Amino acid sequence: MEQATISASxxxxxxxxxxxxxxxxxxxxxVGMFSETSLNIxxxxxxxxxxxxxxxxxxxxxxxxxxxxxxxxxxSLITKWWTTRQVVIFGLxxxxxxxxxxxxxxNFAVLLIGRMIQGVGTGLILPLMFTVAMQVxxxxxxxxAMGVCALVIMFAPAIGPTLTGLILAKLSWHWIFWAxxxxxxxALIFAFSSLENVGDVxxxxxxxxxxxxxxxxxxxxxxxxxxxxSHGWGSPVxxxxxxxxxxxxxxxxxxxxxxxxxxLNLKIFKNAAFRAGALMMMLDxxxxxxxxxxxxxxxxxxxxxxxxxxxxxxxxxxxxxxLVSAVSGRLFDSIGAKWLTRxxxxxxxxxxxxxxxxxxxxxxxxxxxxxxxxMIGCPLAMSPAQTHxxxxxxxxxxxxxxxxxxxxxxxxxxxxxxxxxxLLGIGQALSSGNAQTTFTAGVHVAxxxxxxxxxxxxxxxxxxxxxxxx
Numbered sequence: 001m002e003q004a005t006i007s008a009s010x011x012x013x014x015x016x017x018x019x020x021x022x023x024x025x026x027x028x029x030x031v032g033m034f035s036e037t038s039l040n041i042x043x044x045x046x047x048x049x050x051x052x053x054x055x056x057x058x059x060x061x062x063x064x065x066x067x068x069x070x071x072x073x074x075x076s077l078i079t080k081w082w083t084t085r086q087v088v089i090f091g092l093x094x095x096x097x098x099x100x101x102x103x104x105x106x107n108f109a110v111l112l113i114g115r116m117i118q119g120v121g122t123g124l125i126l127p128l129m130f131t132v133a134m135q136v137x138x139x140x141x142x143x144x145a146m147g148v149c150a151l152v153i154m155f156a157p158a159i160g161p162t163l164t165g166l167i168l169a170k171l172s173w174h175w176i177f178w179a180x181x182x183x184x185x186x187a188l189i190f191a192f193s194s195l196e197n198v199g200d201v202x203x204x205x206x207x208x209x210x211x212x213x214x215x216x217x218x219x220x221x222x223x224x225x226x227x228x229x230s231h232g233w234g235s236p237v238x239x240x241x242x243x244x245x246x247x248x249x250x251x252x253x254x255x256x257x258x259x260x261x262x263x264l265n266l267k268i269f270k271n272a273a274f275r276a277g278a279l280m281m282m283l284d285x286x287x288x289x290x291x292x293x294x295x296x297x298x299x300x301x302x303x304x305x306x307x308x309x310x311x312x313x314x315x316x317x318x319x320x321x322x323l324v325s326a327v328s329g330r331l332f333d334s335i336g337a338k339w340l341t342r343x344x345x346x347x348x349x350x351x352x353x354x355x356x357x358x359x360x361x362x363x364x365x366x367x368x369x370x371x372x373x374x375m376i377g378c379p380l381a382m383s384p385a386q387t388h389x390x391x392x393x394x395x396x397x398x399x400x401x402x403x404x405x406x407x408x409x410x411x412x413x414x415x416x417x418x419x420x421x422x423l424l425g426i427g428q429a430l431s432s433g434n435a436q437t438t439f440t441a442g443v444h445v446a447x448x449x450x451x452x453x454x455x456x457x458x459x460x461x462x463x464x465x466x467x468x469x470x
Contacts, residue, residue, distance in 0.1 A: 018136040021198075024191035025129040026152050027091050031183050032122030033156035034163075035099075035115075036064060036289075036413070041161040041296040041310055044171050049173065050108045058421045061293065062226045064115045064122075065414035066219055071123025073214045074402055077123065077263045078247035080204050080421035083197040084132060087124055092191060095121030096184045103177035112412050130402040135198045145389040146332075151379075154448025163298050165311015175212040194325070201467045213252035218411060220245030225418040233422070264407075264450055265400035268393060276464040278405050280341055281356055283457035285409045286416040287348055287450040291355070291374060294419050294424065294446045299367065302440040313364055317371035325379040329387070337384035338461075344381025345458035348374055352451035360440050381457070416453070420446045 017089030039046070039060050047057050095118050102114030129149055137145040167175050224241030231238050237286060256262040269275050299310040333341055351374030358367065386405065393401045431438045 007344045014101070018183075019196075020190065020194035021136060022129070022133060022148075023197055024088055024092065024187045024195055025125055025132060026149070027190070027449055028095065028121070028125040029129045029149075030152045030156050031095065031180050031187070032068075032118070032126060032339045034160045034457065035095075035118055035122070035180065036061070036156075036160075038160040038176055040293050041164045041178060041297050041300075041307060041314075042168055043297060044300050045168060045307060046173060050111075052108055054328045054421065054425070056108070058226065058417065059112060060115055061417050062118045062222060062414045063112055064419070066222045067116045067119030068123040069218045069222060069407060069411045069414060070215050071120055071284060072127060073079045073212065073218070073264050075124065075406075076265070076404045077204070077206065077211075079128065079131075080202050084128060085197055085379065088128060088195055089188065089191045089364060091121040091124035091128075091185055092188050093121075094118075094124070096181065096188075099180040103174050103181075105174070109138070114155030115217065117154035127403045127406040130386075130390065131398065132198050133294070134398045134402065146327065146329055146383055146390070148326070148381075151227065151329075151383075155318065155322045155325060159315075159322075161292070162311040162315040162318055163461070165308050169306075169311075189277045196377060199313065204261045205235075206404065207255075207259060207261070207375055210252060210255055212253065213248050214263065217245050217248035217252050218407075220248065222411065222414045222418070225415050225422075228418065229271060230424050240448070264404060267406070268397050268401055268404070271392050272465065273392035274389045274401055275394070276460060277337070277385045277387075278401075278408060279460055280345075280385035280457050281382060281389065281405055282408045282412045283460070284344075284348075284378055284385065286412045287352075287374075287457070288378050288459045289413040290416040290420040290453070291352065291447070291450045293353070293420050294443055295367075296373065297424075298358070298443040300441065302358075302436060302443055303362065303364075303367075304436060305364075313368055314371060316368050317375040320372050321375040321379050322377050324385060328383045330385045332387050337388035340384040341381045341388075341461040342458065343382075344377045344379075345454050348377030348453065349454040349458060350373075351377055352447055352454055354448045356444055356451065358440070358443075360436050377454075381461070416449060420449050423449055 009349060043054075043057050045061070046052070046060070047054065050057075082090075098114045098117030098119075098121065101113075101117060102111055105111035129152070130146070133145045133149055163179070164176055167179065213257030220241045222245075224238050224245060227235065227241065228238045233239075253266055256264050256266045269278075277391055296310050296314070297303045299306060299313060305313070328340060328344075351370055354366070354370035354373060357369070390398055390401050423446040424442040428438045430445075431441035433441075
């Protein structure tokens with residue numbers, strides 16, 4: 001396949017049907033991101049059904065993201081050994097197997113295994129969706145194309161709690177995973193019929209040491225943060241895992257910069273536009289996942305609302321999320337990322353402040369309003385930040401950029417979820433009163449996390465100079 005001349009009207013790689021080529025990955029990424037957050041609303045019910053604690057049940061979220069975080073850094077290497085079609089088909093089939101195992105799970109251990117198998121599929125498909133979009137659509141339409149990809153990433157976590165709540169109102173939690181199966185079958189049909197290879201299969205040398213460092217380093221950090229919610233931040237186990245993880249990741253980063261054929265091309269962080277966009281997208285994702293992890297539990301344990309009602313309350317925010325995600329990509333094509341990211345993070349910060357003012361008697365209307373504000377701000381910044389970052393790269397580095405951004409996104413997602421759990425426990429321990437009151441106090445402490453992430457992201461958006469060069 002010949003590389004197309006790069007111009008405003010021509011894509012980097014020519015394929016017969018670019019839109020059809022994207023369908024299998026869009027569905028796969030949607031199911032993957034839906035799976036990442038769909039269990040949030042079911043966690044209280046799972047704790048009762050499986051007889052486990054909050055610290056244990058969070059592994060269904062962080063364990064899934066941990067596997068994604070391990071697979072993502074290897075994606076660039078994998079796509080140089082196997083074709084786009086082979087990787088996507090394997091990823092979809094893997095996710096299908098994991099979903100069936102989780103649906104049939106009789107206990108927590110089997111359920112966790114099924115979740116982790118699903119994580120492999122998501123880790124393979126997620127970065128490929130962005131990489132392929134960068135290659136098969138011309139620069140003039142890139143903002144719109146990336147907006148559709150961002151719509152999938154943002155809409156799935158927003159609509160997940162609503163659909164899960166409706167399922168749990170009538171059926172058991174097992175049906176959450178059975179619901180994935182028809183979507184995955186449709187995605188496989190499109191992958192077999194419409195997907196072409198857009199990568200360069202070059203079979204490079206495999207650096208085993210880098211792979212081991214990546215797996216051990218990332219998993220140690222995520223595991224350490226996750227254990228902190230049950231063992232405490234001063235625990236020798238937690239501190240040991242964090243120190244080991246940081247040292248190994250530092251070694252891994254040094255090695256990637258200095259070896260001839262790195263698994264992950266970290267040199268692209270020298271690009272100011274990519275660096276700023278990647279950081280903003282990473283923080284944006286942390287805001288979404290931490291808030292969406294806390295909010296359903298607050299509604300069920302702080303406001304004592306039934307699970308079906310919780311899902312319905314989150315529906316308006318999901319719809320707004322979808323609309324803003326679709327619009328923000330088109331707006332990027334017209335006005336760029338500068339003002340969209342700034343406005344987005346300001347609005348997201350307002351949403352977190354609204355959530356900080358809630359209590360055990362807060363009205364449903366106010367909760368919906370706070371969620372809607374949050375779901376305007378986060379997607380308004382997400383797609384422009386991502387497109388700003390990836391459009392600054394060319395050729396093969398765009399694939400590396402997509403892999404790096406998605407890796408950081410999942411690592412931050414896992415860490416932010418674990419931190420939210422830890423802060424929730426700290427807030428509960430520091431408060432007094434009945435279970436409803438103490439849980440709400442814990443929620444307030446946990447909400448400081450997405451608020452802090454929004455402030456940091458806003459500072460980056462206000463101070464970055466790469467907007468002027470874009």
